[in-house]
Structures are given as structure tokens and as C-alpha cells.
Amino acid sequence: METVIKEKIKQIKKGNQAAFEDVVSFYQNKVYQICFRMIGNAHEAEDLAQEAFIRAYTNIDRFDERRKFSTWLYRIATNLTIDRIRKKKPDYFLDAEVKGTEGLSMYSQIAADQALPEEEVESLELQTYIHKEILALPPKYRSVIVLRFLDELSLQEIAEVLEIPVGTVKTRIHRGRETLRKRLRHV
Amino acid sequence: MNCKEEAIALMHKYLDDHLTQTEEKKLRMHLQACQECQTHFHELKRTISLVKSSSPVSAPQGFTSNVMANLPKQKKRNHYTKWFRNHPFFTAAAVFFLMMFGGIFSAWTEDQQVTVSKQENLVIKNQVVIVPEDVTVNGDLVVRNGDLRIEGAVNGDVTIINGDLLKQDSREDSPLDGEKYMAYVSGEVNEVNQVFEWVWYHIKNTWESVFSLAKE
Numbered sequence: 001m002e003t004v005i006k007e008k009i010k011q012i013k014k015g016n017q018a019a020f021e022d023v024v025s026f027y028q029n030k031v032y033q034i035c036f037r038m039i040g041n042a043h044e045a046e047d048l049a050q051e052a053f054i055r056a057y058t059n060i061d062r063f064d065e066r067r068k069f070s071t072w073l074y075r076i077a078t079n080l081t082i083d084r085i086r087k088k089k090p091d092y093f094l095d096a097e098v099k100g101t102e103g104l105s106m107y108s109q110i111a112a113d114q115a116l117p118e119e120e121v122e123s124l125e126l127q128t129y130i131h132k133e134i135l136a137l138p139p140k141y142r143s144v145i146v147l148r149f150l151d152e153l154s155l156q157e158i159a160e161v162l163e164i165p166v167g168t169v170k171t172r173i174h175r176g177r178e179t180l181r182k183r184l185r186h187v
Numbered sequence: 188m189n190c191k192e193e194a195i196a197l198m199h200k201y202l203d204d205h206l207t208q209t210e211e212k213k214l215r216m217h218l219q220a221c222q223e224c225q226t227h228f229h230e231l232k233r234t235i236s237l238v239k240s241s242s243p244v245s246a247p248q249g250f251t252s253n254v255m256a257n258l259p260k261q262k263k264r265n266h267y268t269k270w271f272r273n274h275p276f277f278t279a280a281a282v283f284f285l286m287m288f289g290g291i292f293s294a295w296t297e298d299q300q301v302t303v304s305k306q307e308n309l310v311i312k313n314q315v316v317i318v319p320e321d322v323t324v325n326g327d328l329v330v331r332n333g334d335l336r337i338e339g340a341v342n343g344d345v346t347i348i349n350g351d352l353l354k355q356d357s358r359e360d361s362p363l364d365g366e367k368y369m370a371y372v373s374g375e376v377n378e379v380n381q382v383f384e385w386v387w388y389h390i391k392n393t394w395e396s397v398f399s400l401a402k403e
Contacts, residue, residue, distance in 0.1 A: 032246035
């Protein structure tokens with residue numbers, strides 16, 4: 001598939017706008033999924049995913065063909081989404097990082113063991129519950145968890161998408177995984 | 188083994204597929220012995236499978252056509268800018284030549300007024316610069332946009348840009364006519380009338396000044 005996409009990108013660079021249609025339809029679900037899992041709202045996710053594709057198109061000349069296109073595209077999508085999350089952030093947030101700590105949020109201060117009422121768990125559809133828990137993660141953990149477990153990217157790829165060192169990716173995955181463990185252990 | 192740090196770090200390493208064989212052995216041994224860590228490990232694995240189990244979402248209907256409808260119209264100039272971006276060397280050379288020739292041409296067409304490099308004792312009449320009989324110009328003489336008539340003498344080179352060196356028509360029959368008037372000029376006589384000559388003259392001048400600088 002990568003070679004087909006490469007060919008399409010060459011055509012787009014030459015000015016063939018129609019070739020972009022295949023690129024969009026090939027990546028639309030992946031990009032939409034990243035945006036949706038990170039922003040948590042279908043309408044905004046659609047908006048962000050669309051914006052990501054338009055930016056990719058207008059900046060296609062800057063894309064280095066020796067690189068992987070998906071990495072570049074996901075980077076545009078995650079950056080846009082993270083920007084949006086920052087803008088809409090209310091002034092007080094449970095997952096705001098506590099000053100002077102790396103990755104410690106108010107969530108970690110709340111007793112996670114407090115069991116959810118049985119009926120609540122049952123009433124909440126499991127899927128929705130998990131989705132909510134992912135959204136409750138601080139954005140920087142959310143992005144690595146989404147890319148790692150929903151898009152199944154390698155650690156190296158995540159590092160390239162987010163432009164952070166692989167070591168940082170690992171730390172964030174570990175912390176995100178621990179937080180989710182606390183939140184999901186009773187499910 | 189320290190449960191809190193070492194064992195949990197190993198668990199995460201395992202989940203990242205980065206565990207070496209010895210580390211794996213170590214972890215397995217510990218898990219068999221420690222109930223608490225076993226639960227922790229189980230919970231972690233379960234968390235991942237729960238997260239992975241959430242069904243993949245797909246983009247809404249008509250997403251692709253929406254994107255395509257919202258793409259900016261292609262711009263023609265894109266082609267040129269792209270070319271320039273891909274050929275920085277040519278771009279630089281083109282800009283250089285444009286500026287160089289632009290400068291020379293504008294200097295050429297600039298002012299049509301008669302100018303002389305040495306004004307002393309020279310007579311300017313109807314676009315003609317005259318070196319009077321009793322005058323000797325010491326040094327090079329440059330006349331722009333006008334003719335030159337030498338009745339006196341010039342001790343140096345003469346350059347006439349956009350003009351002619353006039354023969355001394357008043358003394359047609361005098362022995363000083365023809366090549367002989369050259370006797371009054373001790374150096375070379377240059378006449379520049381065409382743009383290309385003008386360019387050549389400029390280049391020559393530049394070289395000369397470069398070499399004279401080098402000599403100093």
C-alpha cells in the first residue's frame with residue numbers, strides 16, 4: 001500500500017488534485033480515530049480530521065517522500081488536536097499536571113480504588129466507559145495510548161509522530177498504562 | 188526483588204516487547220512468588236486488552252467528498268514557486284543577473300545630460316565638450332552623453348560614452364587632422380555607443396580596478 005500512496009503523492013505534487021481523494025479515503029478512518037479518541041466528540045473530531053487532510057494537501061510540497069506518509073499525516077492530526085484541547089481547556093481540570101511533578105495529575109490524588117456502583121458499571125456500556133477513561137488521561141498520555149493501542153504504531157513511529165524521544169514515549173506509555181489500570185481494574 | 192520499582196518496570200518492559208530472556212526469567216520467578224505483583228501484572232494486561240477491544244471508529248459518511256470539496260483551488264503560480272524552490276542555484280543566478288543587468292541598463296538610460304569627469308577649463312556647448320587649444324588635461328577624461336572635440340591636449344585616456352570624438356572640421360586641411368589629432372591624447376581613446384559595449388566597458392573597468400587593488 002505504501003508504494004501506491006507514494007505514487008499518489010507524486011501525482012498530487014504534480015498538481016493532480018483528484019489523486020488526493022484516494023489518499024483521503026485510505027487514511028480517513030485512522031485519522032478520524034486519532035482525533036475522536038483524543039478529543040472525545042464526534043463533531044469536533046470530524047472537523048479536526050478534515051482540517052488535518054486539508055493541511056496535508058496544502059503543504060504536500062514540504063512532505064519528504066523518503067519518509068512515511070502516515071507518520072507525517074498523523075503528526076498533523078495530533079498537533080491540531082492537541083492545540084484544540086489546549087484551547088478549550090477549562091481553567092480547572094482534574095488531569096492538569098500538578099506543579100513540580102512529571103505527569104502527576106489530580107487524578108492520582110483521588111483514590112482510584114473507590115469502586116463504582118455495580119449498576120453504574122452495568123448501565124454504562126463498556127465501550128463508552130473505556131473511551132471516557134482514555135479521555136480522562138492528560139493529553140500527552142492520551143496521545144501515546146491512542147497511537148500505541150488503537151493505531152498499533154511502534155514506539156519508534158510514535159516518537160516520530162509526536163517528535164519526542166523514544167524514551168519519553170516509553171515513560172508516557174507506562175504512566176498512561178498505570179493510570180488506566182487503576183481506573184479499569186474493577187470493570 | 189523490589190516490587191514497587193523493579194518488578195513493575197519489568198512488567199512494562201515486557202508489555203513493550205523489550206524484555207531480555209534473563210529479565211523475563213527474573214520476572215516470571217518473581218510473579219510466582221509475589222501475589223501482589225501477579226495481580227498488578229494481570230490488571231495491566233487486562234487494561235491493554237480492554238483498550239484494544241474498543242471497536243475502531245470510522246469516519247462519518249461522505250467524509251472524503253467533504254474534504255475534497257473544501258480543498259483550496261489549485262494555484263498556477265504554485266508551479267513556478269515549486270520550480271524555484273527545487274532549483275535554488277538557478278534562482279540565485281537568475282536574481283543575480285537580473286540585478287546586475289538591471290543596474291547597468293538603468294545607469295545607461297538614466298540621465299541624458301552631458302557630464303564630463305574633469306570640468307576645469309573645458310567648454311561645453313550644444314552637447315559638445317571642447318578641450319580648448321591652450322588647455323592640457325592631465326589625467327583620464329570621460330565624457331557622457333555628448334561629443335568631444337579636442338583642440339588642446341589630454342595627458343591620459345579618453346572615454347566617450349554615447350557620443351563621438353569630433354574631427355576638427357574648422358581645420359580640415361591642417362596637418363593636425365586625421366590620425367594626427369591623436370597626438371594630443373597620450374593614452375587610449377574609447378568610444379562607447381552600444382549597450383553591449385557599455386557592459387563590456389563596465390566589466391573591463393571592474394577587472395582593472397580589481398587588479399589595481401590587488402597590486403596595491
